[in-house]
Amino acid sequence: MPYAAISLSEKFAKFSEHWSPKNIAQMNDYHFKLVKIQGDFVWHSHAETDEVFIVVEGEMTIQLRDGEVVLRSGEMFVVPKGVEHRPSARRECKIMLVELAGTINTGQVQSELTAKDGVWV
Amino acid sequence: MPYAAISLSEKFAKFSEHWSPKNIAQMNDYHFKLVKIQGDFVWHSHAETDEVFIVVEGEMTIQLRDGEVVLRSGEMFVVPKGVEHRPSARRECKIMLVELAGTINTGQVQSELTAKDGVWV
Known part of the structure; x- marks a missing residue:
């Protein structure tokens, strides 16, 4: 039976829009998602899950109400x-997110940046 | 309040032994673990969780009973x-694993390669 590796670079090459997470893998009831981001997102939170950010390429900042963290490739x-x-x-x-399946990108906030959940690439 | 990025390369630099996973982050009840591997591991399975392998540097093979998959950096x-x-x-x-906290590296098999769980780096 053939098994295939999931290549992050191949998956990133399949879409260009920003702030629109795409599922690439499922582990139990969690999804691994790729996202391309640029500019500022909206303030939001996720009541039901921790959310992991892994930077694959580039640099991003995560602002928190009492500080911020800068993430670069491999962080x-x-x-x-x-x-x-x-x-x-x-x-x-270019980043990878890991979070509970069904997590909405803008959390409790409805915004023009709210993306459809459950899209695979 | 200062927040710190978790750098995979800095964490990998802190240990050298093979087949001994080190926790670097927790998401809900899941752990992100770094491992350096070389040679052949033991056949095993994990009854309670899917297990994610992400290759950070190098190349590895995962044999399955009916096939195998080769993973390279970024896969x-x-x-x-x-x-x-x-x-x-x-x-x-060099690889990163994601799995339920408490997962033993050799699963249901007791081996000289069985590592202590819950070690952070």
């Missing part, structure tokens, strides 16, 4: 559940 | 819960 950060945060990137940045 | 694979597998690498390979 990661866990935003605890319920904690307000605001991702941003000056130039396009 | 990942999900071993479903209960599925027997055997990781191996000819040369040292």
Whole structure:
């Protein structure tokens, strides 16, 4: 039976829009998602899950209400559940997210940046 | 409040032994672990969780009873819960695992390669 590796670069090559997470893998009831980001996102939080950010290429900032963290390629950060945060990137940045399946990108906030959940690439 | 990125390369620099996973982050009840591997591991499975392999540097093979998958830097694979597998690498390979906290590296098998769980780096 043939098994296939999931290549992050091949998956990133399949879409170009920003702030629109695409599922690439499932582990139990969690999804691994790729996202390209640029500019400022909206302040939001996720009541039901911690959220992992892993930078694959580029640089991003995660603002928190009492500080911020800068992430570069090969660096990661866990935003605890319920904690307000605001991702941003000056130039396009490619990231992987890990979070509970069904998590909406803008959390409790309805925004023009709210993306459809459950899209695979 | 200062927040710190978790750097995979800085964490990898802190240990050298093979087949001994080190926790670097927690997301809900899941752990992100770094491991350096070389040679052949033991056949085993994890009854309670899927297991995610992400290759950070190098190349590895995951044998399954009915096939195998080769993973290179920037590639990942999900071993479903209960599925027997055997990781191996000819040369040292650096990988990140994601799995339920408390998962033992050799699963249901007791081996000289069984590592202590819950070690952070």
